[in-house]
Amino acid sequence: MSDGVVVRSPGSGPATWAMGGLFEHLVGAADTEGLLGVSVVTQPPGIATPLHRHTREAEAFFVLDGRISYQAGEQLHELEEGSFIYLPRGLPHAFRIRGTVPARFLAFTAPGGLMGLYDEVGIPAAERRLPGEDGQTPEVELPKWAEVGPRYGLEVVGPGIPE
Template identity: 30%
Template sequence: MTETTTIANGALTDPWLQTRPGELCAIRVDSAETNGTYSVVEIVASPGDSTPIHVHAREDEHFVILEGTARIAYGEKTFDAPTGTSISLMRGISHAWGNPSPDSKLRMLVTCTPGGAEEALRLIAKGGDIDLMAIAKKSGVEILGPPLLGIPPAQ
């Protein structure tokens, strides 16, 4: 029996993408490298950066906090996840994350299963005249509320 193994190259498939003020993303494993099974994105968030409360219809997310502390709202709970924390956020449950530190960056790896969420990041990073709500809807993401930490950082 012959088995085929795909080895993700580990190199950046895109340059660092600025997806909003205060957030940079690097696609570490593109879903095309895994036949759509998963994708991995490295995120670096500035102090005060946070996502809006949202829910994914298509993918689960697994976070590994590499540096700093993430504040995570998941369902009815909100908690801080320091460096070394690993947490799975299941599709269909509202969540948001942010960097509550006043002076330190947050760096984490996010694995999306199945893959494909990285395509929305590429579209958002293009900037210009984009419709964020349309991109979210097309990606199976519903925005439910404001950024977790209030007003996003200025550019």
């Protein structure tokens, strides 16, 4: 890898269980001189974030499977398989996984350091699947977000998208 090229075979990158989901890291800040982070994220229906913003990174998402309601600023977007959304740095946003099946999407961050937040609040994935009883409970994980998030420029600015 001396030329900077990163190749990941399926299931070969690091993986974390966080936010009730599976984050499979394809490339991160350490691999890209800090420029880019990309993960395949799988989350079950009902998972939602509060309205928040990132002071350091822009984000983008490409939906592979499932449905996601995404609030970007004042607008609500309904994303489905094949949908793409780009969120500039500092824009308040929130999402909720909809439907009856997990959503699977590519998550991009530029620069690439944000995925470290999920690694700090989550736990290493024992397998490439959604966490079950072997994952963290929200009571254990949520306080970590409040503690670790500000170090990554994460600011919660309001409530999430209602069910």
